[in-house]
Amino acid sequence: MNRLVIKGGRVVDPASNIDGVYNIYIMGGRVASVKKAETDTSEIVQVSPGLDIIDAEGLLVVPGLIDLHTHLREPGYEYKEDVRTGTMAAAAGGFTTILCMANTNPVNDNGSVTRYILKKAGEGSGVSVLPAGALSMGLQGERLTEFAELKEAGCVAVSDDGMPVANAGLMRRALEYSRVFNMAVITHAEEPVLSTGVMNEGKVATRLGLKGTPNAAEDSMVARDITLCELTGGRLHIAHVSTRGAVELVRMAKKKGLDVTAEATPHHLTLTDEAVAGYDTNAKMNPPLRSKEDTEALIDGISDGTIDSIATDHAPHSTIEKDVEFDKASNGVIGLETAFSVVYGLVKAGRLTLVDAIRAMTVNPARAIGIDRGAIRVGASADIAIVDLNKSRVVRAEALRSKSKNSPWLGKTLDAVVVKTIVGGKTIYGHGESLKK
Amino acid sequence: MLRFRGGVSPMKKIMMDDKAIERALARVAHEIIERNKGTEQLVILGIPTRGYHLAVRLQKKIEEIEGVKPPTGAVDATLYRDDLGIKKDQPPLKKMDIPISIDGKTIIMVDDVLFTGRTTRAAMNALMDFGRPLSIQLAVLVDRGHRELPIKADYVGKNIPTSRKEGVKVHLEETDGVSEVVTEAAVD
Amino acid sequence: MRLKRKDLLGIEELSAEEITLILTTAESFREVSEREIKKVPTLRGRTVINLFYEPSTRTRTSFEIAAKRMSADAVNISVSASSVVKGETLKDTARNLEAMRPDCIVIRHASAGTPHMLAGYVGCSVINAGDGAHEHPSQALLDMLTVKEKKGRIEGLKVAIIGDITHSRVARSNIYGFTRLGASVTVAGPPTMLPPGIEALGCKATTNMEAALKDTDVVMMLRIQLERQKESFFPTIREYSRLYGLNEEKLRKAKPDAVILHPGPINRGVEISSEVADGPYSLILDQVTNGVAVRMAVFYLLLGAAREE
Numbered sequence: 001m002n003r004l005v006i007k008g009g010r011v012v013d014p015a016s017n018i019d020g021v022y023n024i025y026i027m028g029g030r031v032a033s034v035k036k037a038e039t040d041t042s043e044i045v046q047v048s049p050g051l052d053i054i055d056a057e058g059l060l061v062v063p064g065l066i067d068l069h070t071h072l073r074e075p076g077y078e079y080k081e082d083v084r085t086g087t088m089a090a091a092a093g094g095f096t097t098i099l100c101m102a103n104t105n106p107v108n109d110n111g112s113v114t115r116y117i118l119k120k121a122g123e124g125s126g127v128s129v130l131p132a133g134a135l136s137m138g139l140q141g142e143r144l145t146e147f148a149e150l151k152e153a154g155c156v157a158v159s160d161d162g163m164p165v166a167n168a169g170l171m172r173r174a175l176e177y178s179r180v181f182n183m184a185v186i187t188h189a190e191e192p193v194l195s196t197g198v199m200n201e202g203k204v205a206t207r208l209g210l211k212g213t214p215n216a217a218e219d220s221m222v223a224r225d226i227t228l229c230e231l232t233g234g235r236l237h238i239a240h241v242s243t244r245g246a247v248e249l250v251r252m253a254k255k256k257g258l259d260v261t262a263e264a265t266p267h268h269l270t271l272t273d274e275a276v277a278g279y280d281t282n283a284k285m286n287p288p289l290r291s292k293e294d295t296e297a298l299i300d301g302i303s304d305g306t307i308d309s310i311a312t313d314h315a316p317h318s319t320i321e322k323d324v325e326f327d328k329a330s331n332g333v334i335g336l337e338t339a340f341s342v343v344y345g346l347v348k349a350g351r352l353t354l355v356d357a358i359r360a361m362t363v364n365p366a367r368a369i370g371i372d373r374g375a376i377r378v379g380a381s382a383d384i385a386i387v388d389l390n391k392s393r394v395v396r397a398e399a400l401r402s403k404s405k406n407s408p409w410l411g412k413t414l415d416a417v418v419v420k421t422i423v424g425g426k427t428i429y430g431h432g433e434s435l436k437k
Numbered sequence: 438m439l440r441f442r443g444g445v446s447p448m449k450k451i452m453m454d455d456k457a458i459e460r461a462l463a464r465v466a467h468e469i470i471e472r473n474k475g476t477e478q479l480v481i482l483g484i485p486t487r488g489y490h491l492a493v494r495l496q497k498k499i500e501e502i503e504g505v506k507p508p509t510g511a512v513d514a515t516l517y518r519d520d521l522g523i524k525k526d527q528p529p530l531k532k533m534d535i536p537i538s539i540d541g542k543t544i545i546m547v548d549d550v551l552f553t554g555r556t557t558r559a560a561m562n563a564l565m566d567f568g569r570p571l572s573i574q575l576a577v578l579v580d581r582g583h584r585e586l587p588i589k590a591d592y593v594g595k596n597i598p599t600s601r602k603e604g605v606k607v608h609l610e611e612t613d614g615v616s617e618v619v620t621e622a623a624v625d
Numbered sequence: 626m627r628l629k630r631k632d633l634l635g636i637e638e639l640s641a642e643e644i645t646l647i648l649t650t651a652e653s654f655r656e657v658s659e660r661e662i663k664k665v666p667t668l669r670g671r672t673v674i675n676l677f678y679e680p681s682t683r684t685r686t687s688f689e690i691a692a693k694r695m696s697a698d699a700v701n702i703s704v705s706a707s708s709v710v711k712g713e714t715l716k717d718t719a720r721n722l723e724a725m726r727p728d729c730i731v732i733r734h735a736s737a738g739t740p741h742m743l744a745g746y747v748g749c750s751v752i753n754a755g756d757g758a759h760e761h762p763s764q765a766l767l768d769m770l771t772v773k774e775k776k777g778r779i780e781g782l783k784v785a786i787i788g789d790i791t792h793s794r795v796a797r798s799n800i801y802g803f804t805r806l807g808a809s810v811t812v813a814g815p816p817t818m819l820p821p822g823i824e825a826l827g828c829k830a831t832t833n834m835e836a837a838l839k840d841t842d843v844v845m846m847l848r849i850q851l852e853r854q855k856e857s858f859f860p861t862i863r864e865y866s867r868l869y870g871l872n873e874e875k876l877r878k879a880k881p882d883a884v885i886l887h888p889g890p891i892n893r894g895v896e897i898s899s900e901v902a903d904g905p906y907s908l909i910l911d912q913v914t915n916g917v918a919v920r921m922a923v924f925y926l927l928l929g930a931a932r933e934e
Contacts, residue, residue: 201821202821202822203821203822203823203825204822205820205821206791206820206821206822206823206825206826207637207797207822207825207826208737208738208759209737209738209756209757209758209759209760209794209797210737210738210757210758210759211758212820212821278741279737279738279739279741279742319714319716320714323714323715323716323717324714324715324716325715325734325736325738325739325742326736326737326738326739326742327735327736327737327757328736513653516657516665516666516667516695516925517665517666517667521667521668521929521930522671522928522929522930522931523931524930524931525930525931526627526930527627527628527925527926527929527930528929529650530649530650530653530654530925531653532653533653533656562666563665566660566662566664566665567660567661567662568661
């Protein structure tokens with residue numbers, strides 16, 4: 001049986017309340033033991049070819065990151081991304097589990113599409129792919145999908161992400177019906193008639209002459225969905241929160257004890273609508289980049305646990321969708337390969353603690369969809385990411401594994417480089433390279 | 438301490454002073470009247486900036502001699518230059534002021550320095566867009582040689598043979614606070 | 626003072642000196658249009674492409690005449706948004722046009738920012754002839770030229786811009802232009818058509834038209850798009866006209882010698898009454914004349930010098 005030791009790294013695992021220098025022993029793909037390095041008396045030597053030693057001294061060792069919000073684009077839009085390139089990008093970003101959204105073509109609204117995606121994932125990079133099934137047939141917002149079939153096929157949540165559920169009655173039924181299957185309902189909360197803009201409504205939009213979408217578009221829908229969550233007792237997860245108002249609504253809902261979780265994206269945490277100046281279509285997304293007050297409220301929300309997860313909303317688009325007029329450009333940016341670095345930027349700036357950041361990218365997203373992952377725990381699958389916090393890199397399109405290059409960070413220097421990603425004890429990213437220069 | 442008039446450095450040489458310019462203009466005025474047998478049908482048009490001021494001075498001299506004030510204006514050649522799009526900066530536009538119809542008139546075109554002839558060519562093309570003059574005659578304060586086009590001045594204040602690299606500058610009271618013609622040695 | 630720019634994309638990026646240079650140059654060009662032979666050889670051999678994604682007879686014709694009076698070859702390309710081939714990106718379009726080696730592309734587009742994108746894709750000059758609700762720089766320049774011609778100055782004037790500010794590129798460009806030259810600008814319109822943060826552009830904003838008109842030297846009326854009624858920006862044309870239309874009675878709040886501008890085409894009886902539009906202080910036709918001069922000046926200043934390497 002293969003054995004692996006990750007030796008001498010700074011292990012931060014919020015789920016286990018660990019932050020210190022530990023040796024992690026892995027056998028048969030599972031964590032065998034986690035020992036404090038200074039009191040670990042085991043002699044770790046290369047005795048047989050069956051033992052691998054990763055010297056992680058000076059590096060950060062964390063549970064493999066979990067992303068609640070990825071668009072893998074397969075089937076149907078393989079020119080933007082496919083399961084293989086999407087999971088390669090995930091691995092390069094330190095992610096070991098990702099949840100992929102249903103807005104493929106055909107839509108993932110039935111078991112056969114789910115099984116297709118999972119089959120592709122099995123041939124992929126080794127990252128664990130968990131699909132979200134569509135909430136309504138064809139994302140049309142009219143009739144519910146068969147939640148039971150989707151669950152049996154492997155879906156862990158339902159969502160019409162990309163298309164807000166305008167029909168409150170349908171949302172109510174989804175929240176009620178999903179209770180039987182213990183599936184989270186993930187809401188893309190934007191009031192459709194209010195959200196016809198192409199960027200945040202405010203003085204930047206006024207200056208640029210672009211149509212704005214007010215915070216109220218999101219606030220009103222989040223309020224509706226929380227009310228419906230209270231009515232139904234369903235499991236509600238709010239995707240990509242972007243407004244301070246929505247943060248406050250989630251805070252109130254959690255205080256009330258409702259089963260509500262929420263995520264924010266790295267870009268909504270760090271960029272404002274000022275990024276649109278110059279008409280950069282890589283700053284166009286839905287919901288739009290908001291104001292400084294909103295990013296501040298989101299970061300505070302992560303700190304106090306209101307916003308429990310950080311999710312990428314990795315949304316690959318090709319040049320056909322992005323090298324066009326701003327009004328016509330598709331919404332969204334890729335994020336898997338930059339997420340940890342961008343979030344670490346907030347840690348370095350003193351706005352987030354490292355532990356809070358890692359919690360929001362590991363155990364909290366796991367809990368949001370009811371899976372037992374996101375921790376370095378004895379007996380659990382050895383899903384681990386190793387990061388060099390002292391390294392930085394310039395984001396270059398040609399270095400990205402994702403098929404699409406629509407990143408708002410192109411040309412920017414980001415701190416913290418993922419050097420190794422391990423799933424079930426096997427290295428899926430960072431093979432053979434020395435971890436240190 | 439040495440002082441140089443008009444800020445002229447030792448590299449520069451004064452070729453005409455204030456008085457010399459006035460004498461030359463007086464002579465040119467006489468020549469114009471003599472050649473055209475009076476002032477009838479004359480229109481004096483200067484090429485801005487200094488050519489225009491010389492045109493006004495000529496008008497005054499002719500008036501002193503003949504008691505008649507020929508119509509005087511400005512013809513800006515900028516839009517007709519052949520080096521637009523070649524020079525690093527776009528030249529600023531000057532005044533275009535054609536006081537009366539030039540059809541059938543004798544135009545005395547006035548410039549400060551005649552060099553390659555290209556400005557004269559441009560100014561003549563500009564004039565043609567305003568009508569069909571009977572003739573165009575060219576009056577210049579200085580002819581420094583080095584023509585690149587078959588153009589010759591009808592009236593010359595002073596011939597100043599120069600090398601191509603030398604500079605010739607006309608300063609006028611109206612624009613520069615002092616009237617003089619100077620040559621500058623090539624500086625490279 | 627030289628204009629050292631490849632493109633004219635908006636007034637926002639222009640300094641007061643640059644605006645003044647364009648206006649002074651335009652004053653010289655006004656003379657060319659008064660000649661019998663209204664043509665100078667300045668831009669002989671240069672090609673100007675008028676790329677219009679939005680119908681606009683007025684602006685396109687004005688650019689075309691300006692180019693032709695400078696002896697440039699002007700080619701008009703009208704593209705209806707619906708006829709754009711799917712899959713062809715703006716970048717593809719730009720590269721195709723560039724391959725025809727134009728010296729200047731004049732672009733009108735319903736999407737804000739498109740001229741900026743185009744300018745980044747091509748090496749030739751790009752002139753923004755109106756992009757969405759963003760900017761319409763040549764319109765603002767001709768408005769300033771017209772006011773300067775009548776009032777002798779811009780500095781110290783009070784300017785009121787009335788109407789649908791939210792959707793108006795003319796308003797934005799004029800706010801930048803007039804304030805940069807030292808005028809004070811007040812915009813007025815219904816609250817539904819005053820965009821948030823408009824004051825950040827340097828103007829004052831009010832929903833009260835009379836307040837905006839008080840003691841003003843220049844009244845600029847904006848064209849109201851009648852179809853905005855369907856989106857409930859205003860309940861009826863009748864009510865809009867009553868509250869924000871300019872008639873002689875309202876005009877009395879302005880200075881007695883106030884001048885009236887309108888970018889055209891006007892909706893008679895809606896945003897402006899006929900007696901005001903045709904009245905002695907209306908400069909609407911002067912605007913059209915000055916439009917050609919301003920565009921000639923812009924062509925001259927952008928194309929009249931060698932491209933910096």
